[in-house]
Amino acid sequence: MRILHTADWHFGRSLEGRSRLQEQEAFVDELVTIVKDEAIDLVLLAGDVYDSVNPPAAAEQLFYEAMSRLSDGGKRSIAVIAGNHDHPERVSASAPLAARSRIHLIGMPTDEPIMVDVARTGERAVIAGLPYPSESRLRELLSEATDETLLRSAYSERVGRLMQRLGGFFREDTVNLAMSHIYVLGGLETDSERPIQIGGAYTVDPSALRVGAQYVALGHLHRPQRVDGDERMRYSGSPLAYSFSEAGQAKSVIVFDAEPGKLIEPRELLLSSGRPLVRWTAKGGLTEVYGWLEEGRDARSWIDLDVYMTESMTLQHIQQLRRQHEGLVHIRPIYPETAETAEAGGLSREQLPAEELFRRFFSRQTGGAEPDADTVQLFLELIAEDDESASSQDTDIANERLEGGEGQ
Structure with missing residues (x-):
């Protein structure tokens, strides 16, 4: 069977009040094209369907349209787990209806795996699917110990025991997969994904997820990456750049073929639907910025601008810049008295x-x-x-x- 791994759609998210809905719609169009061109049998969506527990109606509508188009009337299976931004009951509320189209929606952690049968190949996939396992969702309180190492160990071991239980359903004649929305120790973060944690308590050691799966599909970190150097334990990353810390990052989905007992070789397919996020630093002042705008630099991008000024920046300056490029999100003047500290990393x-x-x-x-x-x-x-x-x-x-x- 051929499988696609994606995560962290964050439908409903904006950028400093600017809607990303059109970009998210374009991503769905692009993803539908990919699954058709690649003849995908199973789509894995590893959490953070929405950006909030109470998403706008347009975001929910886009998600259900995406599910309908991707499943293509039940011809293609989809497995979805809730992330830390999702309300677990909201994700799983339509599960009885979705199941008729071979769409599996899992909101809360469970000790039952997801079973997917692929008619084209006659194979079965067993998915050890673990939605975002917060302490409340695991219905288990943190240890009263205050030592951060002990807290991390207790949480990681708890996750490991649950994954081992799910992995117990793996068989030699099935495609064995794991999927979770979680922060694995050693993953590289960006500025748009990590939840508030108690120290490092909500981190998980990679060993907790090594339960015999041929591939581990992860969500939560927005930068596509391998975990612990393991080619088959990956974050797919988000389909769009959601903060300027992701400026310059290539966005992608992961595709691989899987057979029972066979080694998997994942490959990245780059996405092009999102508007790039870029940073401009104009040491030549407004004159330099106007020159860039006139030449059409980064015309379809969202821009974070630092502009060095020797005179005060007025509201008229800001309005003129925004008229010339609607994608200017931040406009920060840097004056001589603060330039030195700004270049060193900002004000004290x-x-x-x-x-x-x-x-x-x-x-x-x-x-x-x-x-x-x-x-x-x-x-x-x-x-x-x-x-x-x-x-x-x-x-x-x-x-x-x-x-x-x-x-x-």
């Missing part, structure tokens, strides 16, 4: 306001996600209350914690 902690410190801390702790306005406001209200009752010593401690978070 002492120069940053509390709101910016919190944004950086939140971004680091979540792998680059941006806090929404309500979260920022709640933080500001909390520190305002703290200021009324706490001493300046408490403020110093808070700043030290923020600084420590940025260095993780």
Whole structure:
């Protein structure tokens, strides 16, 4: 059978308020073409179907349209597990209806594998599918131990035991696969995927997933990559770049042929449907930026712009830049007095306001996600209350914690 591995669609996600729906629709079109051209028998979607537990209606509609088109009336099987951004019950709510079209939707961790029969080859795939295994979803509390190593060990071992149970259904005459939405130790993160964790407690050692599967399909990290140098344990990555930390990354899906007892040789198929995310640094000021715009540089890209200025940037400057390129997402002026520190990595902690410190801390702790306005406001209200009752010593401690978070 021929299998395609994809993950981290994040339908409903925007970029600083800019809709990505058209790009996501284009990705679905591209994926439908790929599965037809490659004669795919089984699609593995390793979590994060949506970007939030309560996605907009358009995102849900796009997902169900994608499932319908990919399954092609039940001619092709699909296995979907929930990710950390998904509400598990929302993912699995339509499972009884979807099953009629050979679409398997799994929301919560279970000790039953996914069984897929492929009529074209007469083969059966046994999938040890583990949706995002948060402690609550595993219905198991973290150990009361405070040592981070012990916490990580307990969680990783718990995941390993569950995977071993699922792997117990593997047989010599079946195609044996594993799939999970999880952060495996050693994976390279970008700024748009990692959830808030207690230290490193929600990381899993690669050995926990080695349960005899011929291929391990992973979701959660948005950069396509092998895990621990293992060619057959992979993150497919997201189909679109969802943060500027992914600027320049090639996006792809993984395709491979699988037979019982045979070695799998995965290959990457590059995607082209998403708009690139690029960073511009204009040391020549606005004149240099206008020159780039006139020559049509990165015309279909989303752009993060740093522009060196010797005079104040006005609202008129910003409006003119945005009129010339609607893809300019961030426009940051850099002035002579801050240029040196900016080139060295940004302003010092002492120069940053509390709101910016919190944004950086939140971004680091979540792998680059941006806090929404309500979260920022709640933080500001909390520190305002703290200021009324706490001493300046408490403020110093808070700043030290923020600084420590940025260095993780």
